[in-house]
Amino acid sequence: MTTNPIPLFAGLLVGFSIAMPIGPMGLLCIQRTLVSGMRVGVSTGLGAATVNVLYGALVIIGLNELAPLMAGSGRVLSFAGGVFLLGSAARTLKRRRAGEDQQQPAMLSPLAAYGSAVVFNLTNPMSPLSIVALLSPVVELSTPSLAGAAALLFGMFIAATIWWVCLTGSITLLRSRLSPRMLVMVNQAAGAVLTFYGALALARSAGM
Numbered sequence: 456m457t458t459n460p461i462p463l464f465a466g467l468l469v470g471f472s473i474a475m476p477i478g479p480m481g482l483l484c485i486q487r488t489l490v491s492g493m494r495v496g497v498s499t500g501l502g503a504a505t506v507n508v509l510y511g512a513l514v515i516i517g518l519n520e521l522a523p524l525m526a527g528s529g530r531v532l533s534f535a536g537g538v539f540l541l542g543s544a545a546r547t548l549k550r551r552r553a554g555e556d557q558q559q560p561a562m563l564s565p566l567a568a569y570g571s572a573v574v575f576n577l578t579n580p581m582s583p584l585s586i587v588a589l590l591s592p593v594v595e596l597s598t599p600s601l602a603g604a605a606a607l608l609f610g611m612f613i614a615a616t617i618w619w620v621c622l623t624g625s626i627t628l629l630r631s632r633l634s635p636r637m638l639v640m641v642n643q644a645a646g647a648v649l650t651f652y653g654a655l656a657l658a659r660s661a662g663m
Contacts, residue, residue, distance in 0.1 A: 462603040465593045466610020472589055473507055473582075473611070474500070474618040479540055479652040480576060484619065486543075486645040488626040489638060491563050496626065498565035500619025502572025503582075508612050510586045515594055515604050535578035537656030539571075544649035 477485075480503045488496030563571075576582050593607070633641065 460606075462593075462606040463610045466607040466612075467614040468610075469511070469586075469589045469593065469607075470504075470507075470611035470614025471618060473585060474504065474615040478581070479579070479649070479656075480572070481622070482645060482648055482652070483540075483543060483572070483575070484623065485626050486642065486649070487563060487568060488623045489630055489642060489645070491568070493623045493627040494565045495563050495568045496623035497619050498568040499572040500623065501616065502569040503576045504612050504615035504619070505569075506573055506576035507582060507586060507615065508608050510583045511590055511608050511611055512604075513583075514587055514590045515607070534657060537653045539575050539578060540649050540653030540656060544646045544653055 474481075480499075484496050484499045484503075487499050630638065
């Protein structure tokens with residue numbers, strides 16, 4: 456009995472399309488890789504991928520009910536995501552501000568990085584909306600069987616994993632070539648952009 460490869464390929468395409476744009480999650484992953492290493496960066500990406508697969512499963516189960524639900528709770532999610540981003544930005548900007556000769560503060564563990572990424576992606580209202588937009592044509596064209604749905608979700612997760620490993624691996628190579636001073640400057644720049652994203656999310660939650 457042959458297995459239909461189309462759901463797997465569709466899942467790979469959707470997974471890459473969701474993971475590759477560098478938004479707040481991508482920036483958070485890059486910043487954590489620079490500060491705490493590749494394992495923490497990959498764990499952050501996998502946390503985001505886990506939530507995306509969860510949303511993907513909900514889309515397959517009930518596409519018509521999901522989009523209005525997520526859109527309606529967008530302001531609440533934007534507020535929570537904005538608070539999370541501003542907190543991450545504050546910790547980022549605080550690192551080594553007193554001087555480059557001080558030792559690094561305690562780094563995140565991979566488990567903590569994974570858990571916090573799950574929480575952040577759950578509070579990011581753009582995640583479910585983008586998944587609905589990308590996944591709905593696939594589901595509408597051919598309602599997948601149980602095996603097809605599993606292949607679709609597996610493809611999404613594998614694509615995201617490949618992307619996060621490639622991204623964090625590249626950042627790790629770059630990190631080894633940067634001086635301590637340059638690392639501080641890049642970290643501060645990442646903190647500033649995270650602050651911008653956090654303020655934007657709060658403004659969105661207020662309806663501005």
